[in-house]
Amino acid sequence: MAVPDNINSFEDLSALYSTWVVKYASPAYEHPLYLVWYTDTDEDQTDRLLSFRTGQIFASESLNSFKEIILAEKSNLVVFDNLHGWLENFDIWEPVKFYTYDVRFIINSVDQEDFNLNFFGDFVNLVNMYGDYINQDSRNSYLQVYADDELIRQVWNYFYDNIFWPGYSNNNNDEPFDIPPLDIDISLLAIKVKELIKMIEYNIKIVS
Incomplete structure (x- = not known):
């Protein structure tokens, strides 16, 4: 070899x-x-x-x-x-x-309304992975509705607009930058997040 x-x-x-x-x-x-x-x-x-x-x-x-x-x-x-x-x-x-992809952490964070930087990063990475799966096969197009949910997209955009891009621009600066509060229906977000996760897991096949 x-x-x-x-x-x-x-x-x-x-x-x-x-x-x-x-x-x-x-x-x-x-x-x-x-x-x-x-x-x-x-x-x-x-x-x-x-x-x-x-x-x-x-x-x-x-x-x-x-x-x-x-x-x-x-x-x-x-x-x-x-x-x-x-x-x-x-x-x-x-x-x-x-x-x-720590789904336990994401679910617990939403349930406890504990939205720290780790949550937003993990949440967006999970949504992006979900998007990769949707886009790799036309048979997965029915899953798009969960990724396009208004609350899911709101959190996704919030991360990039207020954390990712400001942090990227601030990369060489030790000064912290302000992050506005996330104004969202938390209880409804929890439902939407769990629906998206359920659809991921519905499409997983475990082999051993």
Whole structure:
């Protein structure tokens, strides 16, 4: 097995093949799940989740057996260009997650009305991942209504308008910047967030 030049870690391998392991932790599951998120080699460099031909999202509870599980399911998966190279070198280093979608934290934050910077970042990343899944397959278009919900978009826009872009502009400045209060129906937002999460999990297929 030839290791590509300048690859010294699992993180390097993932960056080379634009293919990452992401962790999904939710109260719906006893154990966290592991998914594959990747940037395709198509003209638009579309971000996608490794999925079955049925459209369901591939997931496993075992990171230690991740490669073997993917290979066993390969004929049932939508195989992308970089998957082979990524898997070929997968066992050289201990696999590590690139990011954690902490759904437990998001749900608890909404229920407790505890909206800190970590919540907004995690919430927006989850919505963006949901959008990647919608856009990767025309069969998922029915899910768009949940992403387009007025309250979901309001929180999403609030993050970029008041936290992300101001923070980006303020990157070289240690001075804090003001964040306006979020004026929103919290109880209704909690319902909408849980609906979106439910639709993600409805489309996950766990294999072991």
